[in-house]
Amino acid sequence: MDKWEDNRAWWLVVPVFLIVAISAIIPLMTVVNYSVQDIFGPGQRVFVGTEWFKEVLGDRRLHEALWNQFLFSGLVLLIEIPLGVLIALAMPKRGWSASLCLVLLALPLLIPWNVIGTIWIIFTRPDIGLMGVAINGLGLDFDHTAAPLDAWVTVMLMEVWHWTPLVVLLAYAGLRAIPEAYFQAARIDGASAWATFRYIQLPKMRGVLTIAVLLRFMDSFLIYAEPFVLTGGGPGNSTTFLSIHLVKMAVGQFDLGPAAAFSLIYFLIVLLFSWLFYQALQNVGTGNKR
Amino acid sequence: MAKIELKDIAHSYLKTPVRESDWALKELDQVWVDGGAYALLGPSGCGKTTLLNVMSGLVIPTLGRVSFDGDDVTSRKTEARNIAQVFQFPVIYDTMSVFDNLAFPLRNRNVDEATVRERVHEVAEMLELEGELNTRAQRLTADAKQKISLGRGLVRSDVAAILFDEPLTVIDPQAKWKLRRKLKQIHERYKLTLIYVTHDQAEALTFAHQVVVMNEGQVLQVGTPQELFESPAHRFIGYFIGSPGMNFLPCEPTEVGFSVAGHAIRVSDEIRAKITGREQGLELGVRPEFVRPANGSDQGAFETTIRAVDDLGNYKIVTCLLGDLEIKMKLPEDRAVPEGKCRVVFDPRMIRVYADGRLVS
Numbered sequence: 137m138d139k140w141e142d143n144r145a146w147w148l149v150v151p152v153f154l155i156v157a158i159s160a161i162i163p164l165m166t167v168v169n170y171s172v173q174d175i176f177g178p179g180q181r182v183f184v185g186t187e188w189f190k191e192v193l194g195d196r197r198l199h200e201a202l203w204n205q206f207l208f209s210g211l212v213l214l215i216e217i218p219l220g221v222l223i224a225l226a227m228p229k230r231g232w233s234a235s236l237c238l239v240l241l242a243l244p245l246l247i248p249w250n251v252i253g254t255i256w257i258i259f260t261r262p263d264i265g266l267m268g269v270a271i272n273g274l275g276l277d278f279d280h281t282a283a284p285l286d287a288w289v290t291v292m293l294m295e296v297w298h299w300t301p302l303v304v305l306l307a308y309a310g311l312r313a314i315p316e317a318y319f320q321a322a323r324i325d326g327a328s329a330w331a332t333f334r335y336i337q338l339p340k341m342r343g344v345l346t347i348a349v350l351l352r353f354m355d356s357f358l359i360y361a362e363p364f365v366l367t368g369g370g371p372g373n374s375t376t377f378l379s380i381h382l383v384k385m386a387v388g389q390f391d392l393g394p395a396a397a398f399s400l401i402y403f404l405i406v407l408l409f410s411w412l413f414y415q416a417l418q419n420v421g422t423g424n425k426r
Numbered sequence: 427m428a429k430i431e432l433k434d435i436a437h438s439y440l441k442t443p444v445r446e447s448d449w450a451l452k453e454l455d456q457v458w459v460d461g462g463a464y465a466l467l468g469p470s471g472c473g474k475t476t477l478l479n480v481m482s483g484l485v486i487p488t489l490g491r492v493s494f495d496g497d498d499v500t501s502r503k504t505e506a507r508n509i510a511q512v513f514q515f516p517v518i519y520d521t522m523s524v525f526d527n528l529a530f531p532l533r534n535r536n537v538d539e540a541t542v543r544e545r546v547h548e549v550a551e552m553l554e555l556e557g558e559l560n561t562r563a564q565r566l567t568a569d570a571k572q573k574i575s576l577g578r579g580l581v582r583s584d585v586a587a588i589l590f591d592e593p594l595t596v597i598d599p600q601a602k603w604k605l606r607r608k609l610k611q612i613h614e615r616y617k618l619t620l621i622y623v624t625h626d627q628a629e630a631l632t633f634a635h636q637v638v639v640m641n642e643g644q645v646l647q648v649g650t651p652q653e654l655f656e657s658p659a660h661r662f663i664g665y666f667i668g669s670p671g672m673n674f675l676p677c678e679p680t681e682v683g684f685s686v687a688g689h690a691i692r693v694s695d696e697i698r699a700k701i702t703g704r705e706q707g708l709e710l711g712v713r714p715e716f717v718r719p720a721n722g723s724d725q726g727a728f729e730t731t732i733r734a735v736d737d738l739g740n741y742k743i744v745t746c747l748l749g750d751l752e753i754k755m756k757l758p759e760d761r762a763v764p765e766g767k768c769r770v771v772f773d774p775r776m777i778r779v780y781a782d783g784r785l786v787s
Contacts, residue, residue, distance in 0.1 A: 320484050321517035323504040325578055326534040335519040335530075 164403075170396030188397035198398065200373055201381040205357060208291070208377060212356040215296055217349060220303025221341070224311055225333070227304070238308075241301040253365025256294045280367060284374035287367050291375055294362055299355070303348045310344035311337060346417040350410055357406055378402055428495040428508075428586035430458040430481060430619065435490035437476055443488070450476045451487070452643040458587065460495075461617040463610075465634035467627060469666070473643040474623045478589045481621070482511045494586045510579025511589040515596060516571035520564035524555055527563045528577045535582075545581045552612065553577050569601035573608075580612065587619035594629065606633060627667050639663050655713070656776065661783040664711050670743060673717065673753050674709045674780065684779070686710055687749050689728055691772075697779055700786050707782040714743065716776035717755035720769040727769040728753070735763055746770060 171188055175181040192198055223241075228234045247255070262268040262279050271278040280290040314337065322332045360379035363369070369376035369384075376384075382402065386395035437451040446452070451473045458464060466474045479485035481492060483504035492500045499507050510531075519527050528546045537545075550556045553573045558566065563574055572593055579588045590609075594602045610633065613620050624630050630637050631651040638648045639662075647659035658664040664672030677684040679701050683693040691710065693701075701708060720727035730746035730753060737759070744763055746753045755770060757763065779786040 315515065317513040317515060317517050320479075320482075320504075320511070321513060321575070321578075323484065324482060324509065324511050325531040326505045327530070328534065331530075331534060335521060339519075339521045 167396045167399050170392050171400055172397075174393055184393065188393040189401070192394045192398040192401065195394075197373065197376075198381060201376050201378050204374070204376060205378045208295075208359070209353055209356045211292060212295055212299070212352055213349060215292070216300045216303050216352055217345065219296070220300050220348065221307045221345075223300070223304045224307035225337070227308055229312070238305070241304050244298050244301055247298075249361035250365045252294060252298055253362045256290060256362075256366050260290050282371055284371055287371060287375050291363050291366060294366060295356065295359070298362065299352060303352065306344040306348045307341060310341040314340045342417065342420075346414065349413050349417060353413060354406055354410060357409070428619070429460045430587055431491075431493045431496075432456045432458075432477075432480070433491040433493070435477075435480060435487050435492065437473075437480060437485060437487045437489070449488075449643055451480070454490070454643075454645055456638070456645060456648070458619060458621060460619055462619055463613050463633065463635045464619075464621045465630035465637045466621060466623045466640060467630040467637055467667075468625065468640035470625055472640045474625075474640055475591055476643075477640070478511065478591055478621065478623055481587070482509045482589055483507045484511075508582070508584045508586045509589065510582060510585045510587075511591065512572070512575045512579060512593045514592045516568060516575050518563040518566075518571050518574050520562070522563060523560050524550070524563050524566070524574060525559040527574050528555075528559075528581055531578050531582055545583070549577045549580045552580070552615075553608065567601075569597045569605060572597060572605065576609075580616075585618070587621055590620065590622040592624055593622075594624075609633065631667075639666065641666070657778060657785060657787065658711070659785045661709070661711070661780055664713075664780075668713060668715075670714055670754050670756070672711045672713050674711050675748070675751050675753070677708050677710045677779075679704060679708065684708060684710070687728070687751060689726060691726070691777065692774075693777070693779060697786055701779060701781060704781060709780040709783075711778040711780050711785075712772045712776060714754040714756040716773035717753060717770055718757065718773075719755075719761075719764065720771045724769075724771045727771045730768050730770055732763065732766060732768050744768075 172183060172185060173181045174184050174187075227237050244252070257265075259265045260268045260278075260280055262272050268278060277283075278286050280287040318336045318340070319332065322336055327335070358379055359377055360383070363375050363377060364380055364383075367375045369380045382395055382398060385391045385398065432454060435451060435454045435456075436449055438449045440448050443449055454477070466477065468474050476485060480487045483499070483502060483506075486501065490500070491498055494507070519530060522530070525546055528549055529542045532542045532545060546559070547556070550559055553576065555570065555573060555577065558570065563571065566574070576588075576593070579585060594605060597605060606629065609620070609622075612618065622630070622633055624633075631654075635650065636648060637651055637654055639646045639654065639660075641660075641662050647654060647663055649657075649659075654663060654667050658667065658672060661672075661674060664674065675686045677686045677691070679698075680690055683691050683698055684701065685691065728748050730748045732744060733747050733752075734745040736743040736745075740759050742757050742759060742761075742763070744755045744757060746755065746768055753770065
């Protein structure tokens with residue numbers, strides 16, 4: 137069959153291009169626009185080049201927020217992924233108890249994010265909150281509005297309570313998808329429970345765990361509503377994460393230029409780390425060297 | 427190596443089996459001789475896999491006893507039984523190399539590393555996997571993966587038997603033939619007890635010395651391929667083995683034997699003694715291979731009408747009608763088939779009599 141030059145098929149790409157343009161490219165370009173100009177009002181703007189970028193990169197409070205953010209996301213991954221896998225392993229495999237577990241686990245995922253913050257404010261209040269009163273009753277002085285460590289513990293607890301179920305659901309689905317023959321073969325080969333986990337379950341969960349790590353990294357790195365409601369970024373700036381800092385900059389102080397410049401940097405960090413995690417998880421244990 | 431005995435085994439996957447159909451295995455006694463090559467043949471869902479799992483301990487039978495060389499292992503876990511099993515789909519540990527895959531069962535049992543290396547190399551040589559020992563198992567083809575599954579059974583020098591659960595299902599025909607030959611070689615060299623589940627009769631008949639035919643949770647017959655072919659113990663086996671299946675024609679007892687559609691057929695006194703007094707449920711069974719068009723000199727031929735001739739390459743299947751009874755005959759490709767009417771005769775030595783579906787002998 138002869139080939140002929142006809143590129144009309146490219147028109148089929150137009151709808152996708154339009155959707156992506158409206159949903160991503162145009163908003164992103166607006167941010168780019170703000171990041172390189174100083175805008176005083178309609179018709180009054182000055183091109184400032186990379187000045188905003190230099191400013192935000194040297195901002196000490198932003199460094200602090202960035203450090204908080206990495207610490208937070210790091211802890212989230214270190215706690216939620218192993219914990220999620222552990223719970224998934226311990227869950228019943230079939231029957232009504234399996235369904236019950238799934239429903240109970242899914243509950244935190246259904247609650248609106250700022251409601252979660254409110255729930256935890258009340259739950260941890262030292263005067264009336266169940267957890268706050270209980271801890272203080274043990275003789276420990278616990279108040280997340282006063283002590284940075286208490287604030288961190290509360291934020292982490294809330295985050296783990298809220299999002300570990302997502303990891304559990306993904307891991308559980310991954311575990312259930314492993315054909316029974318693998319477990320039978322492992323028994324015949326005399327594998328211990330640990331060996332079965334290490335050589336069958338963990339490798340077979342690679343796909344779902346990649347998704348879990350990426351989702352939990354991105355979501356935790358972009359977290360805003362729950363800690364904002366719970367601690368407002370305090371005490372001091374101890375639980376100020378990047379989004380909270382960014383909103384303060386953009387909406388609180390109306391510094392649109394630095395905020396836009398920082399948004400772009402923020403976006404690139406998330407993109408870079410997601411890519412790194414993805415590559416690492418795709419290659420771990422496959423013997424591929426990169 | 428060991429002799430495996432199954433005594434009064436029955437199994438149901440339900441907690442409280444009530445009806446007959448609740449049982450996946452019904453009352454079964456079977457002895458697997460040390461060093462035998464057995465095929466377990468039967469249609470899908472007949473209980474073959476359950477029986478295999480009972481032996482390997484993956485399923486603990488509801489009733490009965492399993493023993494290896496007289497040692498009762500019924501309640502012993504799979505890990506503690508010396509048995510290996512190869513599954514329908516190749517099971518490999520994909521993050522491990524081929525070497526580590528083969529070494530896995532030994533390392534789990536704390537065998538010292540020098541012995542592990544020796545055993546793995548020996549098995550790899552036998553299975554022609556030596557060149558791939560350092561490759562990741564995940565990258566291999568389906569037949570190589572299945573060889574690894576088999577190899578994990580072979581590395582253990584103490585296995586009582588290797589059980590195969592339709593291991594060649596996902597292997598393409600060329601490799602299938604090679605693997606099957608490999609299995610035969612291994613059996614001859616190591617005198618292992620091999621029990622091989624399949625629903626493919628050609629596979630069963632070429633592989634095994636003894637074929638066990640199952641249906642609906644019961645063992646219907648154990649015999650050599652020839653016995654199964656010539657004297658099926660049950661109507662079901664007559665149908666299931668051979669292509670096409672056995673011809674069954676209802677018959678009535680007479681003074682000298684019995685009659686089929688008015689034609690008298692003589693049988694031995696012994697068989698006649700067994701069928702006298704029976705009025706119903708008697709059938710004559712004869713394989714299509716032992717039916718042929720009559721010559722002029724043949725006595726007692728049946729007058730039939732030919733309904734169809736199917737040419738299947740190296741032979742043909744002729745379907746004849748005797749009244750409304752259908753008789754199939756299998757003829758060599760070059761044998762001429764008359765049009766319309768045809769007189770057919772049965773090889774008298776190959777006629778079998780069945781009462782209520784069971785062989786009278």
